[in-house]
Amino acid sequence: MVKSKKTETDHINITKDLLLSSILPNVDFDGWSSTAFDQAIVDSGVERSLAHQAAPRGAIDLAVAFHKKGDELMKNGYQPENFSKLKYSEKVRELVKSRIQVSKAHKEAVRKGMSLFALPPNINEGGQLIWNTSDVIWNTLGDTSTDSNWYTKRTTLSAVYSSTVLFWLGDESDEAIDTWNFLDRRIKNVMEIEKAKAKIKKTSFGQSVFNLLNLFQKPSDDHKSDFPGYNG
Incomplete structure (x- = not known):
């Protein structure tokens, strides 16, 4: 079976899922804030540029997700x-x-x-x-x-x-x-x-x-x- 290649949208969605999983523990204390978003980038290991590509508005995009x-x-x-x-x-x-x-x-x-x-x-x-x-x-x-x-x-x-x-x-x-x-x-x-x-x-x-x-x-x-x- 030939595996289908992941599209750019797939990569963006995977990145967003990683960020969402990482931000949730911090939301309890910092809300859906830039502080929580920055910490999610660190905790997830996602490159900052890719994180902002997946969630251009930061935490609010993750709240929507x-x-x-x-x-x-x-x-x-x-x-x-x-x-x-x-x-x-x-x-x-x-x-x-x-x-x-x-x-x-x-x-x-x-x-x-x-x-x-x-x-x-x-x-x-x-x-x-x-x-x-x-x-x-x-x-x-x-x-x-x-x-x-x-x-x-x-x-x-x-x-x-x-x-x-x-x-x-x-x-x-x-x-x-x-x-x-x-x-x-x-x-x-x-x-x-x-x-x-x-x-x-x-x-x-x-x-x-x-x-x-x-x-x-x-x-x-x-x-x-x-x-x-x-x-x-």
């Missing part, structure tokens, strides 16, 4: 056969829980990341990362919506996910049971809203409103980069 890695781990851990008997809301609940659990070994890094992306220069990118997580969850579950539901599903889940993460960061209960109870309440609230929407849709006024909303279609793959939630 850390979040995306969590999305990837959640997606790769999804086993459809374990979800076959669950209601749709329960499937969403389990994936949100899974997404949080893949980061439990680095809870402080998540906390520092939330602080980083709450800063004015980074807040839009932070929102994109949350949106991307919601998009990954819905796509993993096979969402095929193309109308306004594409937006509302991701907007609603973004709110549920972000509020649950914030609760989890302050949760000291055994096995984070309080967090999962909080998540259950948030999903229950969403289901109540969906029931109310269904009733409104049955009225002539509601039909007119939702027909108007359905003019908004899911962005095509060619134009996703123009969409504020896109983080590809």
Whole structure:
């Protein structure tokens, strides 16, 4: 078998993974900072020029990579056969829980990341990362919506996910049971809203409103980069 040659992108990704592994122990103390990034370069043994090629903005690029890695781990851990008997809301609940659990070994890094992306220069990118997580969850579950539901599903889940993460960061209960109870309440609230929407849709006024909303279609793959939630 002929081994394929690694591309420049492969080398960049490998370097970024090395830097990410090296920075995480320092993030607990120094946050996603230039100090932590410089120490990661030393600890990883990566040449400084290559490190800045892999992460031009330094630690913030590694914080983004850390979040995306969590999305990837959640997606790769999804086993459809374990979800076959669950209601749709329960499937969403389990994936949100899974997404949080893949980061439990680095809870402080998540906390520092939330602080980083709450800063004015980074807040839009932070929102994109949350949106991307919601998009990954819905796509993993096979969402095929193309109308306004594409937006509302991701907007609603973004709110549920972000509020649950914030609760989890302050949760000291055994096995984070309080967090999962909080998540259950948030999903229950969403289901109540969906029931109310269904009733409104049955009225002539509601039909007119939702027909108007359905003019908004899911962005095509060619134009996703123009969409504020896109983080590809």
